[in-house]
Amino acid sequence: xxxxxxxxxxxxxxxxxxxxxxxxxxxxxxxxxxxxxxxxxxxxxxxxxxxxxxxxxxxxxxxxxxxxxxxxxxxxxxxxxxxxxxxxxxxxxxxxxxxxxxxxxxxxxxxxxxxxxxxxxxxxxxxxxxxxxxxxxxxxxxxxxxxxxxxxxxxxxxxxxxxxxxxxxxxxxxxxxxxxxxxxxxxxxxxxxxxxxxxxxxxxxxxxxxxxxxxxxxxxxxxxxxxxxxxxxxxxxxxxxxxxxxxxxxxxxxxxxxxxxxx
Amino acid sequence: xxxxxxxxxxxxxxxxxxxxxxxxxxxxxxxxxxxxxxxxxxxxxxxxxxxxxxxxxxxxxxxxxxxxxxxxxxxxxxxxxxxxxxxxxxxxxxxxxxxxxxxxxxxxxxxxxxxxxxxxxxxxxxxxxxxxxxxxxxxxxxxxxxxxxxxxxxxxxxxxxxxxxxxxxxxxxxxxxxxxxxxxxxxxxxxxxxxxxxxxxxxxxxxxxxxxxxxxxxxxxxxxxxxxxxxxxxxxxxxxxxxxxxxxxxxxxxxxxxxxxxxxxxxxxxxxxxxxxxxxxxxxxxxxxxxxxxxxxxxxxxxxxxxxxxxxxxxxxxxxxxxxxxxxx
Numbered sequence: 001x002x003x004x005x006x007x008x009x010x011x012x013x014x015x016x017x018x019x020x021x022x023x024x025x026x027x028x029x030x031x032x033x034x035x036x037x038x039x040x041x042x043x044x045x046x047x048x049x050x051x052x053x054x055x056x057x058x059x060x061x062x063x064x065x066x067x068x069x070x071x072x073x074x075x076x077x078x079x080x081x082x083x084x085x086x087x088x089x090x091x092x093x094x095x096x097x098x099x100x101x102x103x104x105x106x107x108x109x110x111x112x113x114x115x116x117x118x119x120x121x122x123x124x125x126x127x128x129x130x131x132x133x134x135x136x137x138x139x140x141x142x143x144x145x146x147x148x149x150x151x152x153x154x155x156x157x158x159x160x161x162x163x164x165x166x167x168x169x170x171x172x173x174x175x176x177x178x179x180x181x182x183x184x185x186x187x188x189x190x191x192x193x194x195x196x197x198x199x200x201x202x203x204x205x206x207x208x209x210x211x212x213x214x215x216x217x218x219x220x221x222x223x224x225x226x227x228x229x230x231x232x233x234x235x236x237x238x239x240x241x242x243x244x245x246x247x248x249x250x251x252x253x254x255x256x257x258x259x260x261x262x263x
Numbered sequence: 264x265x266x267x268x269x270x271x272x273x274x275x276x277x278x279x280x281x282x283x284x285x286x287x288x289x290x291x292x293x294x295x296x297x298x299x300x301x302x303x304x305x306x307x308x309x310x311x312x313x314x315x316x317x318x319x320x321x322x323x324x325x326x327x328x329x330x331x332x333x334x335x336x337x338x339x340x341x342x343x344x345x346x347x348x349x350x351x352x353x354x355x356x357x358x359x360x361x362x363x364x365x366x367x368x369x370x371x372x373x374x375x376x377x378x379x380x381x382x383x384x385x386x387x388x389x390x391x392x393x394x395x396x397x398x399x400x401x402x403x404x405x406x407x408x409x410x411x412x413x414x415x416x417x418x419x420x421x422x423x424x425x426x427x428x429x430x431x432x433x434x435x436x437x438x439x440x441x442x443x444x445x446x447x448x449x450x451x452x453x454x455x456x457x458x459x460x461x462x463x464x465x466x467x468x469x470x471x472x473x474x475x476x477x478x479x480x481x482x483x484x485x486x487x488x489x490x491x492x493x494x495x496x497x498x499x500x501x502x503x504x505x506x507x508x509x510x511x512x513x514x515x516x517x518x519x520x521x522x523x524x525x526x527x528x529x530x531x532x533x534x535x536x537x538x539x540x541x542x543x544x545x546x547x548x549x550x551x552x553x554x555x556x557x558x559x560x561x562x563x564x565x566x567x568x569x570x571x572x573x574x575x576x577x578x579x580x581x582x583x584x585x586x587x588x589x590x591x592x
Binding site: 080083089097100104156 | 343472476477478479480482483485486487488489490528533534535
């Protein structure tokens, strides 16, 4: 089967069932958003795909190959992870930080090759970070840091990018900028699976949405279909206002449903 | 700084320090004496001073300094903690405890290798406890507090073992294990501990890429193809082998492992993986100089090596704490 296919994944952590029989898929060229209220299991699903936690049952395949049968390195060459609020422990320069993305391509003692440098420059350019190259990454602002960490992900050259709330705590300008970078990656033949909390942003930027609720995959499909009044009321406990402008769908939450939120 | 240039400078400085160290001592030797001694027959007095007293001391000093610098850099990298150091986190004291137990049980006279083996076991136990604790709570402070606990316990047990043994040299031995010394070491010490030190180095030296990846956290590092378990095992066992073997010949020498990676980061690179080998070279250089200082005629008797390293290292420790105090909350 083409793309990244998640089949009937079940995950239990510390006695609690986090994912229940979840199936979903992402194909190259596609930008897929994963939405759901807090605690729905979105981050855990990403981590299951990345091999950071071990699903109890089910199967995840990439281009038909079982991910659990692939070596760490093979997986790292195909999948790149943009973690939510990833720590930064040493004051590396931006260039060296982005260069970490090339690690899967290097042998144990190998230095960066010219093609690695090209990829690093490409990622820095795409994310508008070229001018930050020599800065210590620990001194960056929130928006700059988010872009640099995304550049690290892009520099890996992986087709599949799994991003966990990449726009959390960013101002509107940088939110749109990050989403455009991801969108461009998908347009260039990459695949993006992105966890989002901003439903309006998800509606405007994603080709397809996956709705998770209490560890279950409720539905997947085009944003207009997933973000129906019924779904938003039932699973998010909110009412929204909608309108169209320049052919784009806008959506703003305006009321919570007292007493029946999150069912 | 350019890599080749910095390596050549360090290598040059190391050779110079070694020669200075060879010339220092009760009998001062000039460059010509050293050359004559190195080429003279074995029963020549200067040759005997050089080969039986000075050379083992210089080589062991460099091996131990390199070990502490390398282990400090590797531990700081894997624990992502700028205060990690074999001395501060109690690994050296635990190794000293192992060595003292082997000696006072009389095992050392039965089988000489029991001393480094017990020392390495002590170091390994301490490192594993620290790793277990820091997987649960990885704050900078937690590691240091647990380290102080382990260190105090090991020191208390060393004095207990010494109290129980009827040896008139007890206090002297105690000082040697706690403060470290390179006095009166022979080539036998080198053959005994050297192989373990080298195995420990070999395990630690290839972890650079993994340490770099860990800069962005354990989860992201794993998604870059780094086998975290294997990386941690290599560093823990490598550090325990080399530090344990080093402590078994010259006692616990503090602060070299703490200070050296900071010097290397300031001079050469801020990447945790790129400072491993330079830290080993700078560690060897620093310990050689510290050992030269112990032989300067101050107050009539030779200074303790650990006293010299602490005089320099402890203020650095305080400075680094002030510098990183934001992260420590």
